[in-house]
Amino acid sequence: MKYFQIILLVFLVASCKGESDSNVLSAKDIINKSIEISGGKNYRNSIIRFDFRDKAYVANREKREFSFLRLFKQNNDSIIDILDNSGFKRMVDKEFIMVEDSMAVKYTASVNSVHYFSVLPYGLNDKAVIKELLGEELIKGEAYYKIKVTFNEQGGGEDFEDVFVYWVNKQMLKTDYIAYSYNEDDGVGMRFREAYNERYINKLRFVDYNNYKSENTSIALFDLGKAFNENQLKLLSKIELKNVKVDLLYD
Secondary structure, eight states: OHHHHHHHHHHHHHHHHHHHHHHHHOOOHHHHHHHHHGGGOOOOOOOEEEEEEEEEEEEEETTEEEEEEEEEETTTEEEEEETTTTTEEEEEEEEEEEOOOOHHHHHHHHHHHHHHTTTTTTTSSTEEEEEEEEEEEEEEEEEEEEEEEEEEESSSSSTTTTTEEEETTTOOOOOOEEEEEEEEETTEEEEEEEEEEEEEEEEEEEEEEEEEOOOOTTOOOHHHHHHTTTOOOOOEEEEOEEEEEEEEEEE
16 A cells, blocks of 8 residues: 555656646747737738838738838938848839949848837747747746747848847736847947837737847846846837838738
8 A cells, every 4th residue: 555655646746747847838839829919820911011210111921922111211312122032122213223232231131120120029930040938037027938039040141140038928928028139330239128009900919119228238138137127227219110000911
């Protein structure tokens, strides 16, 4: 009887552990759920228009085809930057012009960056994305999954070495905070973004961001959430999408 009780206890403990492990979400699971709550498959077949600062943007996604546009005026010229599956092109006053490779790389990164941030966390399930669950963290009294995101060199774009951290609300499974490091021609640094002004437009979630920086260079990227919690970050700017319009190609 004694040995039977021991075996039964071991079996129950193992069963409970197995059940607990099966309920643990992976970084991939969390991001996929966050994407689904934010609009999911509707992003894949949509036309999104918005204004950001002094420029207009249009994103056309249809299945695996995409075109990202940026439209603005410069020295009385009408400029349209186009980034699609075939690469980057620029039109000036309705005519295509030649763009040096070095400048095309910069324009590509600039156009892609705005469109990328506009629909986060959509895009974080691409093949080039590497996700790692770092654990959980409290920010402003709310519990968050803390996820590290990096990119494979192949398919990860020019800035594949950048590192991101996403804080996904455990209860709502929405991405409320983002931190990232960057290494660009004009320097290196880190940013921390706080989402606000959440709204759903034709089934897709959009937010604006308070954009913070740390003046203490000893604070690590992965500690920016804690630094924000302790009011150690300085508000640098606001990232606001205006006049957002969404057309779903397949409803």
